[in-house]
Amino acid sequence: xxxxxxxxxxxxxPKTRRTSSxxxxxxxxxxxxxxxxxxxxxxxxxxxxxxxxxEWSAFNDQLEMQGIAQFxxxxxxxxINARAGGTVRIGYNLPADFSDPKLSATAYTHQLFAEREExxxxxxxxxxxxxxxxxxxxxxxxxxxxxxxxxxxxKRPFVADLTAGVGLRYKRLRLTYAHTYRTEEFRGQDGGQxxxxxxxxxxx
Numbered sequence: 001x002x003x004x005x006x007x008x009x010x011x012x013x014p015k016t017r018r019t020s021s022x023x024x025x026x027x028x029x030x031x032x033x034x035x036x037x038x039x040x041x042x043x044x045x046x047x048x049x050x051x052x053x054x055e056w057s058a059f060n061d062q063l064e065m066q067g068i069a070q071f072x073x074x075x076x077x078x079x080i081n082a083r084a085g086g087t088v089r090i091g092y093n094l095p096a097d098f099s100d101p102k103l104s105a106t107a108y109t110h111q112l113f114a115e116r117e118e119x120x121x122x123x124x125x126x127x128x129x130x131x132x133x134x135x136x137x138x139x140x141x142x143x144x145x146x147x148x149x150x151x152x153x154x155k156r157p158f159v160a161d162l163t164a165g166v167g168l169r170y171k172r173l174r175l176t177y178a179h180t181y182r183t184e185e186f187r188g189q190d191g192g193q194x195x196x197x198x199x200x201x202x203x204x
Contacts, residue, residue, distance in 0.1 A: 038148050042140065044076030048100075053086070065090040070132070077146045080137035085161075091126025095169055102130075102163060102178050102197045124169035128178060132161045142186050153186040165197075172203040 053067040071084040136157055144150035165178030178197045 038145050038150060040077070040140070040145050040147075042076060042078040044074055044078045046072070046074050048072040062092060063090075064092070064094045064126075066094055077138075078140045081134045081139075082137075083132055083134040085130060085132030087128065087130040089126050089128055089167075091124065091167075093124045094126055095124050095167075095174070102161070102180055122171045124167070126167050128163065128165040128167060128176075130161070130163040130165075130178075132163075134159045134161075136185075139185070153188070155186045156184055159183055159185055174201040174203070175199070176201075 048070065049072060050068050050070045053069045055064070055066050057064045066089045068087045068089075070086060071082075073082045074080060136155060136159055139155055140146065142153050142155040144152035160183045161180050163178050163180045165176060167174065167176040169175075176197075176199045178199075179194070180197065181192055181194050183192045
């Protein structure tokens with residue numbers, strides 16, 4: 001009787017529960033292992049348009065200010081968005097052309113104001129202030145791969161950039177630095193981000 005009582009009070013651990021737990025952990029690891037970011041060939045079209053909004057000068061054109069309205073769009077499997085913004089430059093002997101102060105897919109020198117004759121003065125120094133807003137339809141770095149399962153985050157549909165910078169030009173050599181604040185690009189991001197862009201260009 002005493003031996004039977006000990007058998008009845010002995011705790012029993014179901015084997016099926018232990019087996020089920022092991023199987024669940026294994027399947028979770030397998031599912032996590034299949035969700036990774038794959039290499040992807042990207043093709044994107046970029047369109048930019050800039051319009052001179054106003055121009056002002058003083059002290060016999062020694063001090064100048066220029067306002068440019070900008071808009072554009074990107075279409076492809078890397079980015080899909082529409083954007084609009086504006087830039088103000090103020091300084092000495094503003095260059096006849098205009099380039100995006102930030103490093104981007106279209107950050108090359110644009111010959112926007114061809115009607116303005118090249119001046120004899122070979123030196124330019126100016127400040128740059130810019131603001132841009134984007135409606136984001138797709139960003140491969142946030143949405144993940146186009147044709148495969150991959151990690152992704154819940155992106156924000158609207159992103160804004162605020163930029164301040166300085167530019168120097170001597171004849172065909174140009175040096176530009178821009179400091180940009182960008183609002184949050186996805187939900188859960190710990191605030192916006194700040195970054196700088198340093199560009200050195202030679203016209204030929």
